[in-house]
Amino acid sequence: MAEADDELAREQERLDETYAAFDGxxxxxxxxxxxxxxxxxxxxxxxxxxxxxxIRVYTEASGPLYFGRIDPDGRDPLYIGRHxxxxxxxxxxxxxxxxxxxxxxxxxxxxxxRGLRLRRRLDxxxxxxxxFVDEALAATDTDHLTEAIxxxxxxxxxxxxxxxxxxxxxEQYGMIREDPTPALVIQGGPGTGKTAVGLHxxxxxxxxxxxxxxxxxxxxxxxxxxxxxxxxxxxSLGEQSVEQREIDALISRPHREISExxxxxxxxxxxxxxxxxxxxxxxxxxxxxxxxxxRVGNGRARIGxxxxxxxxxxxxxxxxxYQGAHALPRRARRAARGQRRPPDGxxxxxxxxxxxxxxx
Numbered sequence: 001m002a003e004a005d006d007e008l009a010r011e012q013e014r015l016d017e018t019y020a021a022f023d024g025x026x027x028x029x030x031x032x033x034x035x036x037x038x039x040x041x042x043x044x045x046x047x048x049x050x051x052x053x054x055i056r057v058y059t060e061a062s063g064p065l066y067f068g069r070i071d072p073d074g075r076d077p078l079y080i081g082r083h084x085x086x087x088x089x090x091x092x093x094x095x096x097x098x099x100x101x102x103x104x105x106x107x108x109x110x111x112x113x114r115g116l117r118l119r120r121r122l123d124x125x126x127x128x129x130x131x132f133v134d135e136a137l138a139a140t141d142t143d144h145l146t147e148a149i150x151x152x153x154x155x156x157x158x159x160x161x162x163x164x165x166x167x168x169x170x171e172q173y174g175m176i177r178e179d180p181t182p183a184l185v186i187q188g189g190p191g192t193g194k195t196a197v198g199l200h201x202x203x204x205x206x207x208x209x210x211x212x213x214x215x216x217x218x219x220x221x222x223x224x225x226x227x228x229x230x231x232x233x234x235x236s237l238g239e240q241s242v243e244q245r246e247i248d249a250l251i252s253r254p255h256r257e258i259s260e261x262x263x264x265x266x267x268x269x270x271x272x273x274x275x276x277x278x279x280x281x282x283x284x285x286x287x288x289x290x291x292x293x294x295r296v297g298n299g300r301a302r303i304g305x306x307x308x309x310x311x312x313x314x315x316x317x318x319x320x321x322y323q324g325a326h327a328l329p330r331r332a333r334r335a336a337r338g339q340r341r342p343p344d345g346x347x348x349x350x351x352x353x354x355x356x357x358x359x360x
Contacts, residue, residue, distance in 0.1 A: 011122065011129045018065055018079070018094060019127055021087040029055050063236060064124035066094045067166035070105045071118040080105045082165070083238060097165045098207040106173035113137035121166060164196045165237070176201045180209070185323065195230060203237045219244040281322040285312055 029051060066081030078095055080102045085094040095101045104114035116137045123130040168176065175197050178184055184201075186194045202219065206212050219234075221227045224246045234242050267273060288305045303311075315325035 008129060008131070011132060014079070015065075015124065015127065015129055017087075018085055021093055022065055022085050024088070025085070026055070064122075064127075067122055067124065068105050069118075069120040069122065070102075070108075070116050071120075072104070072115050073117050078102075096207070098204050103173075103177075106168050107170050108137055109170055110137055164193065164200065168200065172197050172200075176204050180205065196233070199230060199233045200237075202242060203234055203239050206239050206241070213241040217242045220250065221246050223248070278322055282316070287312075 063082065065085060066079040068080040069077050070080065071077045078101060079093065080097050081094040082097065083094070084092065084096045084099070086092055097105075104116050105119060108114040108116045108119060119135045119137060120132050121135075122132045164172075172193060175184070175186060178201070186197055188194050199219070202217055206217065219227075219230070219242055221230065221244070227244050227246050231244055234240075234244075287309050290305055292303045292305070292308050293300050294303060319325045
């Protein structure tokens with residue numbers, strides 16, 4: 001018990017240090033005069049806009065500054081939170097939950113610890129550390145959910161939807177970080193976190209692709225009640241640029257019931273219609289007339305027409321669904337990028353040096 005109390009006191013000291021750095025940074029931002037510090041008036045305007053955006057993120061993101069900690073082998077612990085916090089010497093005190101450096105917090109398992117020896121989830125409220133749950137990532141026979149995740153999943157859902165960045169599971173994290181695609185379908189039963197994963201994916205995409213905020217992101221819900229229920233998740237993560245609308249607000253004419261026979265309605269919802277639609281999808285595949293250019297990471301690759309036909313045939317042979325076949329080329333591109341990555345040790349060292357993360 002005494003050892004646990006000592007560890008809790010050390011965590012409180014670390015939290016106090018982080019809040020002192022955060023409060024100091026916020027005071028400097030609010031009190032800073034950005035007029036006439038750039039090379040011209042356009043630079044001054046851009047700097048002022050960046051300052052206001054930083055203040056907005058610091059003041060509007062709700063909840064504690066951080067919620068988790070990872071202890072890599074042979075390195076100092078790293079705390080994971082809503083946005084990056086640095087001290088006066090530019091030492092990183094908190095890593096943004098969407099930064100590459102934070103990936104092991106979500107992705108590490110007992111079978112694949114990602115270089116971690118310990119993962120800790122902290123219970124923080126009103127700048128006080130109330131407790132923590134440790135997960136030793138030593139090799140075991142099976143992976144398991146931590147007590148913190150189980151408690152969060154089984155908690156009664158009342159009021160507005162909450163963000164789940166403290167208790168994202170490895171499977172959810174994989175979907176959140178999925179490469180941008182024309183369509184990503186997330187399926188599951190009631191209460192399995194489909195909506196929460198979709199919203200956190202939107203937050204991650206905005207972080208990984210800042211241009212999306214300028215292009216616009218729209219969240220569409222079935223009705224106004226649903227939008228009110230999810231409405232505070234993205235703002236609590238510091239993302240205010242997303243439009244959230246119910247479907248009725250996007251159509252010029254109100255929805256009306258369509259009069260159709262029972263037989264027709266039964267046919268549309270039957271397995272036969274699913275077979276017809278799948279055949280229609282497959283029938284739309286065509287052999288290209290020439291080379292196809294595809295994006296691979298930050299570059300592009302040229303694929304010959306014969307190779308495309310071979311890929312299409314392999315995808316159809318290896319999967320039973322159109323959606324599964326559509327995902328195969330993306331997995332192949334990720335695998336190709338993974339072969340070009342530096343060894344794990346070098347990659348971890350690179351992440352440790354810079355955390356490769358965007359500011360809050």
